[in-house]
Amino acid sequence: MGFSSDLREKAASIWAAEKRHPFVTGIGDGSLALEKFRFYMRQDYIFLVEFSRAVSLAVAKAQDIEDMGWFARLLHETLNTEMALHVGFCGDFGITEEELRKTAPSPTTHAYTRHLMQTAYSGRAGDIAAAILPCSWGYCEIGQMLFRQGPPPDQPLYAKWIEMYNSPELAELAEWLRSFVDRTARASSSGEVARMEEIFLTSSRYEYMFWDAAYRLEEWPV
Numbered sequence: 001m002g003f004s005s006d007l008r009e010k011a012a013s014i015w016a017a018e019k020r021h022p023f024v025t026g027i028g029d030g031s032l033a034l035e036k037f038r039f040y041m042r043q044d045y046i047f048l049v050e051f052s053r054a055v056s057l058a059v060a061k062a063q064d065i066e067d068m069g070w071f072a073r074l075l076h077e078t079l080n081t082e083m084a085l086h087v088g089f090c091g092d093f094g095i096t097e098e099e100l101r102k103t104a105p106s107p108t109t110h111a112y113t114r115h116l117m118q119t120a121y122s123g124r125a126g127d128i129a130a131a132i133l134p135c136s137w138g139y140c141e142i143g144q145m146l147f148r149q150g151p152p153p154d155q156p157l158y159a160k161w162i163e164m165y166n167s168p169e170l171a172e173l174a175e176w177l178r179s180f181v182d183r184t185a186r187a188s189s190s191g192e193v194a195r196m197e198e199i200f201l202t203s204s205r206y207e208y209m210f211w212d213a214a215y216r217l218e219e220w221p222v
Helices: 003-010 012-020 022-029 034-061 065-092 097-102 107-122 125-149 156-165 168-186 190-215
Strands: none
Touching (some): 003 125, 012 125, 022 034, 022 156, 034 065, 034 097, 034 125, 065 125, 107 190, 125 168
């Protein structure tokens, strides 16, 4: 048991709500309306760009060369590998790269990415890791859960998404991120640890809200 395990336990109800959300279960059984998934894919493109910016600041702020290398690997996997897969995957849904670039952030996407960037600019590498861990680790859990259930045979595009987030490479990066959070917490003051916990829980809430916003096709009210 480490600090990341404690965080996961404290966020258990939030993460359980994510896994029960009709957006997530709809991917798993193939029943999710394609319009909602297209909305999610456009918003996720914006998120991945800002997520990459936050990770790039973690590279700069990490104190150890090896840790810098791991953050750099996470940045590469997100900005190049995952982004390329994302853009290609969007093409399967009829979403062009130009359309992705012109997408405006929904209120939840705007708020979540501002949380990441504010943490990245003002905090330590450990704070950034706590902010991005619910995404990295949470997607692995969801991908693995849906894969175990069996990808929907009548919706191959959702099955492809499930396979992507069930990948061992993403799981390895999430596991390293957990270990970094654990090591950072052991070397931190009680106040710094409390800040990491608050950051982690806030990101966990935003993860749920991100699914929910896509399910509701969220728009700005005015």
